[in-house]
Amino acid sequence: MSEAILNLEDKSYRLPVVEGTEKERAIDISALRDMTGYITLDTGYQNTGSCMSSITYIDGEKGILRYRGYPIEQLAERGSFTETCFLLMYGELPKDEERKAFSAKLTESSMIHEDMVRFFDGFPSTAHPMAILSTMVNALSVYYPYFYTDDFMSQTFDTMATRLISKIRTIAAYSYKHSIGKPFVYPKHDLRYCGNFLHMMFDSPVKPYEIHPEIEKALNVLLILHADHEQNCSTSTVRLVGSSMVNLYSSICAGICALWGPLHGGANQHVIEMLEDIKDEGVSIREYMERAKDKSNKFKLFGFGHRVYKNYDPRAKILKEHCTVLINKFGIREPLIDIALELEDAVLHDDYFVERKLYPNIDFYSGILYRAMGIPTDMYPVMFAIGRMPGWIAQWKEMHDTVPFKIGRPRQIYTGKTLRDYVDMDRR
Ligand code: SDX
Numbered sequence: 276m277s278e279a280i281l282n283l284e285d286k287s288y289r290l291p292v293v294e295g296t297e298k299e300r301a302i303d304i305s306a307l308r309d310m311t312g313y314i315t316l317d318t319g320y321q322n323t324g325s326c327m328s329s330i331t332y333i334d335g336e337k338g339i340l341r342y343r344g345y346p347i348e349q350l351a352e353r354g355s356f357t358e359t360c361f362l363l364m365y366g367e368l369p370k371d372e373e374r375k376a377f378s379a380k381l382t383e384s385s386m387i388h389e390d391m392v393r394f395f396d397g398f399p400s401t402a403h404p405m406a407i408l409s410t411m412v413n414a415l416s417v418y419y420p421y422f423y424t425d426d427f428m429s430q431t432f433d434t435m436a437t438r439l440i441s442k443i444r445t446i447a448a449y450s451y452k453h454s455i456g457k458p459f460v461y462p463k464h465d466l467r468y469c470g471n472f473l474h475m476m477f478d479s480p481v482k483p484y485e486i487h488p489e490i491e492k493a494l495n496v497l498l499i500l501h502a503d504h505e506q507n508c509s510t511s512t513v514r515l516v517g518s519s520m521v522n523l524y525s526s527i528c529a530g531i532c533a534l535w536g537p538l539h540g541g542a543n544q545h546v547i548e549m550l551e552d553i554k555d556e557g558v559s560i561r562e563y564m565e566r567a568k569d570k571s572n573k574f575k576l577f578g579f580g581h582r583v584y585k586n587y588d589p590r591a592k593i594l595k596e597h598c599t600v601l602i603n604k605f606g607i608r609e610p611l612i613d614i615a616l617e618l619e620d621a622v623l624h625d626d627y628f629v630e631r632k633l634y635p636n637i638d639f640y641s642g643i644l645y646r647a648m649g650i651p652t653d654m655y656p657v658m659f660a661i662g663r664m665p666g667w668i669a670q671w672k673e674m675h676d677t678v679p680f681k682i683g684r685p686r687q688i689y690t691g692k693t694l695r696d697y698v699d700m701d702r703r
Pocket of ligand 1: 319503504506507508537538539540542567568574575576577578579580581582583631633636637638
């Protein structure tokens with residue numbers, strides 16, 4: 276394998292180059308500090324790989340996304356979310372028996388402990404569902420404690436993984452019911468993953484909810500598209516927190532909190548609020564675009580831009596198609612889709628955004644689909660978390676399966692005061 280030569284002061288150092296299966300290359304600097312006394316600095320980790328991973332591959336320039344080698348377009352079109360969960364965690368698509376056993380485990384795990392149901396009595400109805408979700412997921416470690424043993428991966432991991440993938444739906448649906456003061460609807464054993472979630476969200480004793488296959492299919496596609504995405508902010512958080520050997524529930528709780536941010540998974544909620552502003556408050560598209568260009572404020576045009584994609588996010592492309600299919604299928608009058616298409620067109624023809632390769636990302640169209648399903652705006656980041664759950668778990672597992680296993684602990688360059696002596700109060 277080739278090497279990189281680093282010339283520092285009057286010395287030359289040889290650093291190994293590693294190459295992945297898609298010919299991506301990296302300079303391995305694991306021994307840099309011991310060799311040279313130097314570290315590297317890379318704010319926001321824009322050029323830094325944190326790990327080697329075989330789970331997901333993105334080519335940002337070509338707009339390629341694959342889970343364990345399978346193109347996202349094929350999985351979204353022909354697969355199911357539950358088999359995508361299995362694929363991400365175990366590396367292969369499940370055979371029929373495996374699929375049945377996995378689905379049975381998800382069904383068995385769909386309830387939450389009755390004591391946990393009472394947690395909701397303490398949440399105000401206005402509580403953001405991401406705050407509830409992170410609280411409840413961490414609380415799972417109270418009701419399902421486990422102690423890290425050497426045979427953890429073989430004995431306990433599968434149960435914990437199915438618990439999280441299954442129960443996150445129930446917690447999400449209960450947080451919605453709590454917000455509207457309606458009774459919780461328990462999961463049913465004969466419904467599939469997405470159908471059961473829609474049942475818990477929208478069924479009620481006085482008005483039964485009919486699960487439409489097109490809605491169920493659209494939700495499957497949404498969750499598949501969100502399932503994993505390399506070392507994004509929330510996944511890196513799950514890995515870093517998990518590297519301290521804390522339990523899986525608490526690692527996932529940290530990932531949920533990171534995802535909530537408006538620059539990350541919280542963007543889907545802000546996209547809809549932005550489109551509603553344009554529709555209801557008379558804020559013009561041009562006004563929003565100009566605000567996003569103005570460096571004197573932190574505002575960004577939600578749903579546009581990406582650290583890795585410098586081309587159209589392949590997930591946004593699929594969601595855009597599903598938006599129009601679902602809206603036409605159900606004859607939904609959704610003015611936001613027209614505004615979204617107009618905004619996208621304006622952005623894709625504006626020099627500022629074109630020069631910076633800012634295209635619609637996954638969050639731009641997902642909210643419109645959730646809205647068409649009747650899911651409230653503040654639940655959109657929760658929907659993202661439901662989709663991303665298998666990816667977080669798979670990445671956490673891959674980290675724990677990696678030898679040598681290292682706690683994550685970045686270095687820094689200190690820029691504060693140099694050595695000085697303590698000054699008594701009367702001399703300050
Ligand atoms: C997700 O990482 C992942 O994989 C994330 C994700 C996943 O599946 O996990 O794909 C999910 O989080 C999608 C992104 C959702 N967030 C948003 O839609 C919020 C708006 N987008 C921006 O905040 C931004 O584009 C980020 C955060 C997504 C990416 O930020 P980067 O990589 O740090 O890019 P940058 O800020 O360095 O931008 C480069 C330039 C800057 O301008 P200049 O300094 O060169 O003049 O582009 C500008 C930025 O100001 N820019 C934007 C912009 N995004 C970037 N300007 C206006 N509006 C935007 N949306």
